[in-house]
Amino acid sequence: MLSRTASDLYWMSRYLERAENLARMLDVSYSLSLMPHDGRGDGLDELAMPLLITGTFDDYLELHGQLNAERMLHFFAFDANNPASIYSCLGAARTNAHAVRGRITADMWENINATWLEMRGIAQQGLGGYGISRFCEWVKERSHLFRGATFGTIMRSDSYRFIRLGTFIERADNTLRLLDARYELLGEEDDIDDRSARAYYQWSALLRALSSFEAFAEIYRGSPHARKVAELLLLRPDVPRSLRACLEELNLILSSLPGDNGRPAQRLAAEMDARLRYSSIEEVLNGEEGLHGWITEFIQLVGQLGSAIHISYLEAA
Structure with missing residues (x-):
């Protein structure tokens, strides 16, 4: 196999797994941010956790200046200028998949392409209209479907x-x-x-x-x-x-x-x-x-x- 092809396949799956992991991270931080706190932190501290884990905290502050729940969620979920956002990861996965369409099955390609098209539609709605928990579950579901298509159809x-x-x-x-x-x-x-x-x-x-x-x-x-x-x-x-x-x-x-x-x-x-x-x-x-x-x-x-x-x-x- 050509190294370029191997690289596209490898990074396609890495980006899809990363998008799912980011959704899991965001979901747990958002859920914990809604819980009562006892003086050792607040909801914003919890929502900042994904930024700290992914090393994008300074990038966020440079763009937005201060912690804000709505802006942090958008930065982590839909910001096309943030390479660590779920939006960017799914876009990169789709680009890599397109480069190796001849090496993956039709079911795999249709899944990842449909995921990207849906993602663009959800980004237009925003988390306020779609819902953060619903969005995270959608990302996980699409990742599960791709893995199922991969396991069930590819040689x-x-x-x-x-x-x-x-x-x-x-x-x-x-x-x-x-x-x-x-x-x-x-x-x-x-x-x-x-x-x-x-x-x-x-x-x-x-x-x-x-x-x-x-x-x-x-x-x-x-x-x-x-x-x-x-x-x-x-x-x-x-x-x-x-x-x-x-x-x-x-x-x-x-x-x-x-x-x-x-x-x-x-x-x-x-x-x-x-x-x-x-x-x-x-x-x-x-x-x-x-x-x-x-x-x-x-x-x-x-x-x-x-x-x-x-x-x-x-x-x-």
Whole structure:
């Protein structure tokens, strides 16, 4: 496969997964911003969380000068000048899909093209007319439909593998960043009293944002708190959005790609997978730098893996 084609497929799926992850992030922040606060912050602080996680806080302030709920929601959802907005991600995904129409199925193309056309219509209405929660659910639904069309219609060739690579790289990074943001906000308080209403709703919102609330309820007893949530989202192989589940998939996909060029990426994925496979939550939490330091290191490793994939497969020789 030509590196250009592989790159378009890879980034098509990364942008679609990123749009879904942004919608999940925005939905949980918006929901928590509506809750009563106890003097340690307000709704605007909560709505600013997606800007901080995505590194666009300074860009927003440069454009708008101050925090404002309506402007932040528009900036994050519909601003075509913000490359980290959902609008921009879906537009980029559609552009990449158009470039590789001959390598994806008609069902996949029709789904992603229809999603983009609908997105433009929703942007004209604005969140005031469409509704923020409804919009976030729509983004997630369209992403699910595309994955279903992909899984159900495309041949299991290299095209399929590069699409899946993009999905799991993006998902692993998002899970780490969301968990780190909530832990930095709640970690110390959670250690003191994991039964507090604030901690319960914050951790529950994170689990729902990652579609893992039902899994948590099935595996653990009691209210969610840092140790249990971190173990679920980092080390459980049976939770689809956990870091370990993503690394298992990445390791499997990379090992199935032909040729020797990908050995650096294959080796790094195998090392990361093995580290997660043989780690315990006690080792993660009780290490020298604690959970935040551990997550920060893995965010860097996921970035290195993405760079290794790019160099090995996506750069023109």
